[in-house]
Amino acid sequence: MDIGLRILVVSAFIITVTAEVYIVTMEGDPIISYKGGENGFEATAVESDEKIDTSSELVTSYGRHLERKHDMILGMLFEEGSYKKLYSYKHLINGFAAHVSPEQAETLRRAPGVKSVNKDWKVRRLTTHTPEFLGLPTDVWPTGGGFERAGEDIVIGFVDSGIYPHHPSFASHHRLPYGPLPHYRGKCEEDPHTKKSFCNRKIVGAQHFAEAAKAAGAFNPDIDYASPMDGDGHGSHTAAIAAGNNGIPLRMHGYEFGKASGMAPRARIAVYKALYRLFGGFVADVVAAIDQAVHDGVDILSLSVGPNSPPTTTKTTFLNPFDATLLGAVKAGVFVAQAAGNGGPFPKTLISYSPWITTVAAAIDDRRYKNHLTLGNGKMLAGMGLSPSTRPHRLYTLVSANDVLLDSSVSKYNPSDCQRPEVLNKKLVKGKILLCGYSFNFVVGTASIKKVVETAKHLGATGFVLVVENVSPGTKFDPVPSAIPGILITDVSKSMDLIDYYNASTSRDWTGRVKSFKAEGSIGDGLEPVLHKSAPQVALFSARGPNTKDFSFQDADLLKPDILAPGYLIWAAWCPNGTDEPNYVGEGFALISGTSMAAPHIAGIAALVKQKHPQWSPAAIKSALMTTSTVIDRAGRPLQAQQYSDTEAVTFVKATPFDYGSGHVNPSAALDPGLIFDAGYEDYLGFLCTTPGIDAHEIRNYTNTPCNYEMKHPSNFNAPSIAISYLVGTQTVTRRVTNVAEVEETYTIAARMQPSIAIEVNPPAMTLRPGASRSFSVTLTVRSVSGVYSFGEVKLKGSRGHKVRIPVVALGHRR
Numbered sequence: 001m002d003i004g005l006r007i008l009v010v011s012a013f014i015i016t017v018t019a020e021v022y023i024v025t026m027e028g029d030p031i032i033s034y035k036g037g038e039n040g041f042e043a044t045a046v047e048s049d050e051k052i053d054t055s056s057e058l059v060t061s062y063g064r065h066l067e068r069k070h071d072m073i074l075g076m077l078f079e080e081g082s083y084k085k086l087y088s089y090k091h092l093i094n095g096f097a098a099h100v101s102p103e104q105a106e107t108l109r110r111a112p113g114v115k116s117v118n119k120d121w122k123v124r125r126l127t128t129h130t131p132e133f134l135g136l137p138t139d140v141w142p143t144g145g146g147f148e149r150a151g152e153d154i155v156i157g158f159v160d161s162g163i164y165p166h167h168p169s170f171a172s173h174h175r176l177p178y179g180p181l182p183h184y185r186g187k188c189e190e191d192p193h194t195k196k197s198f199c200n201r202k203i204v205g206a207q208h209f210a211e212a213a214k215a216a217g218a219f220n221p222d223i224d225y226a227s228p229m230d231g232d233g234h235g236s237h238t239a240a241i242a243a244g245n246n247g248i249p250l251r252m253h254g255y256e257f258g259k260a261s262g263m264a265p266r267a268r269i270a271v272y273k274a275l276y277r278l279f280g281g282f283v284a285d286v287v288a289a290i291d292q293a294v295h296d297g298v299d300i301l302s303l304s305v306g307p308n309s310p311p312t313t314t315k316t317t318f319l320n321p322f323d324a325t326l327l328g329a330v331k332a333g334v335f336v337a338q339a340a341g342n343g344g345p346f347p348k349t350l351i352s353y354s355p356w357i358t359t360v361a362a363a364i365d366d367r368r369y370k371n372h373l374t375l376g377n378g379k380m381l382a383g384m385g386l387s388p389s390t391r392p393h394r395l396y397t398l399v400s401a402n403d404v405l406l407d408s409s410v411s412k413y414n415p416s417d418c419q420r421p422e423v424l425n426k427k428l429v430k431g432k433i434l435l436c437g438y439s440f441n442f443v444v445g446t447a448s449i450k451k452v453v454e455t456a457k458h459l460g461a462t463g464f465v466l467v468v469e470n471v472s473p474g475t476k477f478d479p480v481p482s483a484i485p486g487i488l489i490t491d492v493s494k495s496m497d498l499i500d501y502y503n504a505s506t507s508r509d510w511t512g513r514v515k516s517f518k519a520e521g522s523i524g525d526g527l528e529p530v531l532h533k534s535a536p537q538v539a540l541f542s543a544r545g546p547n548t549k550d551f552s553f554q555d556a557d558l559l560k561p562d563i564l565a566p567g568y569l570i571w572a573a574w575c576p577n578g579t580d581e582p583n584y585v586g587e588g589f590a591l592i593s594g595t596s597m598a599a600p601h602i603a604g605i606a607a608l609v610k611q612k613h614p615q616w617s618p619a620a621i622k623s624a625l626m627t628t629s630t631v632i633d634r635a636g637r638p639l640q641a642q643q644y645s646d647t648e649a650v651t652f653v654k655a656t657p658f659d660y661g662s663g664h665v666n667p668s669a670a671l672d673p674g675l676i677f678d679a680g681y682e683d684y685l686g687f688l689c690t691t692p693g694i695d696a697h698e699i700r701n702y703t704n705t706p707c708n709y710e711m712k713h714p715s716n717f718n719a720p721s722i723a724i725s726y727l728v729g730t731q732t733v734t735r736r737v738t739n740v741a742e743v744e745e746t747y748t749i750a751a752r753m754q755p756s757i758a759i760e761v762n763p764p765a766m767t768l769r770p771g772a773s774r775s776f777s778v779t780l781t782v783r784s785v786s787g788v789y790s791f792g793e794v795k796l797k798g799s800r801g802h803k804v805r806i807p808v809v810a811l812g813h814r815r
Contacts, residue, residue, distance in 0.1 A: 303338040359563075
């Protein structure tokens with residue numbers, strides 16, 4: 001008996017260890033594209049950009065039919081208990097996720113009715129003043145009835161790390177009553193401890209997806225929360241950027257940094273948690289979350305998430321499971337904003353590729369937090385620190401952490417990091433300014449400025465200085481709020497000035513022990529931001545184009561990113577138990593950067609456009625945002641981008657469409673674009689089918705539709721941009737515009753290009769009645785082969801004041 005039990009336990013252990021999560025796609029249409037033909041089941045497909053009535057008997061019965069087929073194939077092939085089905089995907093793709101052994105996966109791959117079997121892999125997060133910077137309170141919100149109506153009845157879905165529902169940014173009391181939302185049918189999970197719903201009238205849906213994470217053994221319910229609760233901070237931050245309540249006091253350490261607001265403060269929030277604090281997430285969980293969000297009826301999807309690495313089973317970027325699932329979402333009329341990725345400033349670092357997705361790059365806005373340290377010798381050293389000043393007209397003694405150790409044995413704790421107050425001498429530190437070293441521990445997150453603040457406070461220091469003595473390329477320094485005076489000196493030469501002054505002013509005995517501290521200094525006020533006219537600028541970390549069509553990094557005939565939005569030092573809601581940023585543990589707000597922060601800006605602004613134009617397709621909304629964007633900064637100069645110089649210092653260079661796409665978002669202009677470049681599901685299929693190198697069978701596998709080659713070349717896809725990666729001789733592309741204004745308008749069309757490529761447009765002018773569509777052609781000719789891309793633009797200038805601009809990029813080759 002005992003032996004038998006042991007054998008059972010061991011064999012179960014073997015299954016657990018060797019099994020992995022696989023995503024399986026099946027033959028047969030998902031709900032969104034099923035046109036009938038299966039006995040007893042009527043069609044459920046919709047026209048492009050239409051919402052499906054998921055509560056109808058047609059849809060639910062066909063959905064049950066697909067799920068039964070998934071269960072049947074697993075049951076026929078494998079013994080009960082030897083596998084576990086995690087999800088059935090029915091709405092956007094027909095398939096399932098299962099926890100099976102590699103041998104079982106191979107059996108599935110060969111089974112009739114199975115189209116593909118992909119091993120699951122990990123995803124990662126792509127980690128407030130901006131409403132004013134974008135002109136929302138003065139130019140946009142008033143047109144929709146003010147901030148109290150901005151985003152009314154629009155539901156934004158967030159596939160992220162969950163939400164902290166108790167934050168005032170998400171409260172629904174003391175607000176105008178919300179009306180019913182007949183088009184949204186999402187579920188609200190309960191907190192397993194309090195049994196209270198995660199929803200209120202503002203948060204209308206809250207679900208979590210962790211079956212793949214659990215199967216992989218990565219999920220810890222004590223840390224990750226088996227609920228929509230945000231255990232990370234990232235999800236609460238992104239939701240607040242897009243749809244947080246207006247006018248929320250942003251208080252930290254007794255100081256109010258302003259009022260926080262989302263882009264569409266009246267929009268509702270639907271939470272689909274699929275990211276977790278320690279391991280990120282898994283594609284199978286994210287796909288399930290997206291599928292559910294579209295099924296529930298969200299209007300907008302905000303994705304600040306991307307895969308850690310390319311998939312193993314497709315070479316085509318546009319057909320990775322993320323993009324393929326999102327094609328179904330867009331077919332269902334859902335606008336998708338996705339972060340471009342944080343791999344900049346290097347080329348071809350994008351993780352968002354497809355024409356049906358709006359790919360968002362990150363900008364630095366006009367607000368900078370600066371501070372200074374004044375030394376006793378009169379030198380003033382620039383730095384950063386969101387802190388109050390030391391008392392005016394007074395200097396304080398400076399003491400280095402390494403000179404105030406309790407004894408030499410504590411040196412193993414990296415005492416210069418100032419993370420442990422117990423290793424420093426309180427008597428020597430009290431009333432003085434503590435000097436600490438900014439080591440590599442701060443870069444990797446094992447040390448934090450928050451801990452420095454706590455150490456200085458515990459020891460009774462007047463303030464602290466963090467000194468950067470050497471910099472690794474790519475090190476990002478952000479100001480961190482502090483309750484006491486504090487500053488980070490990021491310029492190594494300024495740090496050397498401080499160290500030289502300190503050493504010259506500090507007398508020591510023959511052993512090196514300090515006899516007297518004579519160096520002095522004072523810390524300035526860093527709480528008030530300085531507004532810069534050089535904004536917006538492309539942030540260093542923001543992923544860059546050119547876009548790629550496959551994972552061999554061959555250039556695509558489609559411009560990415562699409563648009564630029566604020567993503568640097570963004571204030572928004574935080575979760576008190578969030579650990580994504582060690583400097584904000586326990587706080588209610590955080591000031592963080594990433595294309596993760598840029599994508600929800602676009603999601604919120606898209607909600608405002610959707611509110612004004614409810615019948616517009618996702619492509620129409622994307623077009624309105626892109627064609628009205630700006631490539632000029634506040635000082636009237638061309639946009640600049642952060643880049644590395646030859647010495648690896650950060651500098652600014654003239655930005656290109658590979659940095660910013662069409663330009664920086666301009667919300668007020670996007671509400672009234674004049675013309676739109678519209679596209680639908682058939683156009684996206686045409687783009688895929690005409691892209692060289694994509695297997696037509698692979699396209700059919702993902703779309704259940706045979707290829708149509710009428711588009712002839714992917715550059716003819718009706719995007720609000722033009723990209724030709726291999727231009728030989730002359731090539732002509734066409735674009736079709738629709739007048740969405742309420743009056744007839746005549747547009748003159750002009751184009752310009754860098755000298756190595758000639759550009760012509762035809763016709764030079766056209767008149768469009770309201771609702772009418774017209775086509776125009778753009779002809780590009782290689783004049784000289786430079787080996788680098790040429791940039792240009794086509795401008796359509798309307799007689800009634802509308803200005804429509806699309807970027808053009810092309811790489812000339814010899815015949």
